[in-house]
Amino acid sequence: MSSRRVAPAPARFVERFGSALTAAGMPRLPARVFACLLADDDGAMTAAELGEVLEVSPASVSGAVRYLQQVRMIHRERQPGTRRDLYVVADDAWHDAVISAGQVYQPLRAVLAEGVDVVGGKRTTAGRRLALSAEFLDFLTEEFEGVARRWEKRRAELTG
Template sequence: MTHDEDVALFIERLGTTLTSLGMQRVPARVFAALMADEDGRMTSAELTGALRLSASSVSGAVRYLSEMRMIHREREPGTRRDVYVVAQDQWHYTLLGADQIYGRLKSAFAGGVAAVGGADSPAGARLETSVRFLDFITTEMKGIAERWEALETGS
C-alpha cells in the first residue's frame, strides 16, 4: 500500500469511528482529513478533492466543526482563500468548549426540577442527580484541562 492509500484508509477509519460515536459523517471525515494532513491545514477545495465531496457538503461540515470548536478558519496570507485548521492542542479546546455545553444542559435540568414536581418527586430527583453529575463533570474537566496543559508545557 502506498503512503497516500494508508492515509486515505486512516481518514475513513477515523471518520467511521467518529460517526459511530455520534458525529455526522461528513464532519467526521473532514476532521479526520485535517488531523491526517501534514500541517493540519486545508482549503475547502483541498478537502473537496481529497474526500470527493461537494463544496456545499464541505461548507456545512466546516461550519459544524467550527461551531464545535474542533477547527478554526484562517485567511491564507496574500490570498482571498480560507484555510481550515485543526489546532495542535484541539482536544484541549474541545474539552473546554464542552464545559459550555454542560453548563447549558445543567441549567435546563435545574430549571425542570420545579416543573416536574420538585426534588422530592421521582422525576425531580433524577433531574437533581443530573445537575449534580454535570457539576462534577464540569469541575473534573477543568482539572483535566489544567493537568494536560501542565503536562504539555512541562511545568
C-alpha cells in the first residue's frame, strides 16, 4: 500500500467541499471520497489509499464508492499489475452524473404513470397530481439531454 499524505490546503478543500456536498444532500462519506478524488492529481486511488487519507475504514470506503458508482460520479478500474481496484473520477464527472439522472427518472416516471389509473385516472385530483409529476420527469429528462448537448459544445470551446 502506498502511503499517501494530503497537504493541509487540499485536505481543507476536501473537508470543505465534502461538507458543501453533504449540505446539498449527498451522504457524508461519499461526498468526502468524491472531493478527495477530485483534488487528487491523477484522480485515482485505491480503497486503502482513500481510507488512509480520509482516516476511515476500508469497509466504509466500500459503501461510499458503491454509492458514487451508482450515481456515475466515479468508476472502477483494475490497478495495472495488481488485483486491487482503483477508483477513478473523470475530468468531467459532473456531466456524467447529471446526464445519468435522466435515466434514474425513467422507472419513477413509469410507476407514476401507472399510478394515474390506480387512483382513478386524470379526472381525480390525485390522478392529475401523478400525471403532472410524470410529465415533469419527462421534461427534466429532455432538459438534461439539451444541457448535455450544450455542455459538450462549450467543453469543446474550452478545451479547444
